[in-house]
Amino acid sequence: MFESFFPRPRLFFSSVLLWTAIGMVVWYGPGDRIAGMLGFDLSAAGDPVVGLGYFHTPEFLWFYLFYFVWVLLFYAFWTIAQPHPWQRWSILGSAFILFTTYFGVQVSVAINNWRGPFFDTFQKALSGSGTVTAGELYGLLSIFAEIALTSTVVFVVTRFVVSHYVFRWRTAMNDFYMARWPVIRKIEGASQRVQEDTMRFATIMEGLGVAIVDAAMTLIAFLPVLWRLSAHVTELPLVGAIPHPLFVALVVWAVFGTVLLALVGIRLPGLEFANQRVEAAYRKELVYGEDDAARADPPTVAELFRNVRANYFRLYFHYMYFNIARGLYIQADNVYVNIILVPTIVAGRLTMGLWQQILTAFGQVSSSFQFLVNSWTTIVEMLSIYKRLRAFEAAFRGEPLPAIEQRPEAD
Structure with missing residues (x-):
């Protein structure tokens, strides 16, 4: 089941855990200093950003770069150490699915950040004080529409890639058994x-x-x-x-x-x-x-x-x-x-x-x-x-x- 798709499964999954642990140590240790050296200003973090700006803050841009480099280093190691015919799908495909899934979850966080100002504004409007305009509510609803559209695109892309990923895995098992x-x-x-x-x-x-x-x-x-x-x-x-x-x-x-x-x-x-x-x-x-x-x-x-x-x-x-x-x-x-x-x-x-x-x-x-x-x-x-x-x-x-x-x- 696993040998057909992953190179040396026991060692491979152990290395995944080890490489992830090292990545977390780097991320939470010298990560901020490395980000600063590369020009990412992480000191301006404050209240959660509402809207699509949440996804291109310096923290997110630094995460995208770090994840991309960390995955490529891991892929390069296994390509040299133990070549496998399905490694592009089993390693890079897995990394892509992990990233899009994480991004989809962050979309849910962005929607949750939006709920606070929207429902507070909604409650204020229901009080009848007249301090809330229709434009404010329309503006907050348009922000939700942007986030929801992003969520839909990410969901469709993730499911499409996952469908191909698992069929490749089935193909690998089929070839392994039929041999x-x-x-x-x-x-x-x-x-x-x-x-x-x-x-x-x-x-x-x-x-x-x-x-x-x-x-x-x-x-x-x-x-x-x-x-x-x-x-x-x-x-x-x-x-x-x-x-x-x-x-x-x-x-x-x-x-x-x-x-x-x-x-x-x-x-x-x-x-x-x-x-x-x-x-x-x-x-x-x-x-x-x-x-x-x-x-x-x-x-x-x-x-x-x-x-x-x-x-x-x-x-x-x-x-x-x-x-x-x-x-x-x-x-x-x-x-x-x-x-x-x-x-x-x-x-x-x-x-x-x-x-x-x-x-x-x-x-x-x-x-x-x-x-x-x-x-x-x-x-x-x-x-x-x-x-x-x-x-x-x-x-x-x-x-x-x-x-x-x-x-x-x-x-």
Whole structure:
């Protein structure tokens, strides 16, 4: 799965983490001095910029240059050290997707910066004081339109590149497996694993992979925003006054939801894996029956289908209580932020603009922390596909099969 697309995957991903860590040390260490030497004035940072000017401040321009140079150095190292036929897509493609995803998240930050002045102006206009003109509101709405158009363009470009990226990955896997077809053709479900499992792997990666990156980038972008907005909230219901209450309340809530759903859904990956096996066995017998009248006889087919039915019924049962837990948590999450803001709202410490900014920042960070909660069913499907392909690779490499692969279908 990974060797086909990335050069020496274990070493490669370790080097990604190491190079990222070094980059962060440089960025937060001598980075400001280097920027100053290159002519970027980072000392003028003040209140958040509202509008498209947010994206070409000295801080952003310095980040663009730093990221571009850092990625090229990493790519040059791997091009020399371990050439790989797919390295332009696996390294440069990954870097481009990371950048556009981060830029898209920053668009959300720019919209959140816009919410403050817009809703404060809106609240002032509703008061009937006559101090707000129609031109001011039109001007703020036009700024929103510019940011929204930028968001649309970035989204379309990201999805287009990601679609090509994951199909290249599927192509790499297909070529890797088909080069070994004489060895793997006799493995159970070989045709399904090469065609369907690689297709499903690529399809899920297109959505799930971007969602993972987006969740990580959202945390990076919005955690500082939420930390700053926590200054306007001084206490929580039942708990009272604590430092940075919004931040603390969010982390506790997100950790609770993640642990809860992980425990409740712990059996689902194995059942999804078993489901693929019983479906493959049933389909394989039917295919044999197309060419051989002695195959796919009623008793055999009935037994295979009973295995299919039994596994689906187990899945339905386990998904039932999983969905109950997930549904209750998600519904509670919809009102959680407003509950913790009640003391601050009653005390009159929030304007409408601040309230909107807090809701947006809290929602963005909360959804990122709750990635496992919102994507658990997709992750389960991905894990089942990974188990099948990993067992497939173990078979043609001559490695011991995983324990789950050695169980009979009816187990």
